[in-house]
Amino acid sequence: MARYLIPLIFGLAGIAVLVSLGLWQVQRLAWKEGVLADIEARIAAEPVALPGELDPQADRYLPVEVRGRLGDEALRVLVSQKHVGAGYRVISALDTGGRRILLDRGFIKVAEDIPAAPEGQVTVRGNVHWPDDRNSSTPENDLEGNTWFARDLDQMAGVLNTEPLMVVARDTSFSDAPVTPLPVDTDNIPNDHLEYAVTWFGLAAIWAVMSGYFLWRMRKTAKGEN
Structure with a gap:
């Protein structure tokens, strides 16, 4: 034995x-x-006014309601949607009167034209977000061709003359068709x-x-x- x-x-x-x-x-x-x-409960909470000071960790996904005027220029960030295909996230400047921030308006198909910014003030409900789109294989953004591969806040803020602060739209007071909101969620947070x-x-x-x-x-x- x-x-x-x-x-x-x-x-x-x-x-x-x-x-x-x-x-x-x-x-x-x-x-x-x-x-x-x-995180899901925080994302879906009742929105608040945009705070003056924000912390990338403590205020990640903070639901907010902002009002202002959309800038005419729009940046295109290449993305792909399941069952839809390739398209762009549309990023514009939102001037609230006291500050200028980045607004992720949502998704549009590659073949579609980005609609002109609406006139007058708009109201947007969404979430403050610091995207983490870039990794070691992400190409550099093509600024001249207006094709972005990552939502690099500092670089976008420089182009659109805003703060390096982004709100991702969930609901808007205006029709932005064919752009549709692509709100933040937990789908891209790994859980293996x-x-x-x-x-x-x-x-x-x-x-x-x-x-x-x-x-x-x-x-x-x-x-x-x-």
Whole structure:
């Protein structure tokens, strides 16, 4: 029996480690779902007036209501919508009278023309957002061709002469067709903990089968030798 002890301990230890990693991912899943629920509640809360001072962490997704005049110039940020295809996010300046901010008006298909800005004051309900669109493979923005690949706030603010502050529209007091609001949500926040948990539990099951098979082969070989 001594010859089976080390493989048995090794097999049980491996199963224990893999199962514990799976349980840890289950705990992380519950934590992440709670975080996402809090973010969704914050996004959908009653909007407030745009504060004078904003913190990128504490005020992320803050629902606000802003009034002002839309600038005539519009920037186009290349995006893709599921079941719709390629298009642009339309970014314009919104002059509230006391400050100028960036307004993400929403999505328009590539083939459509961006409508002219409405005359007079408009009201927009949306969420303050600091986008994180850029990664190591994102191309540089084509300013001359007005094709942007990321909502780089500082660069956009320089072009449109605004603060590097963006509100993403959810509802507007004006018809912006064919532009449709593309409000912030939690869809792009990764939550892969369930997949990780399934992977670890699956590896634990495979480890158990392999360990059992190895012990069975050892026993069969020992019987053959006898």
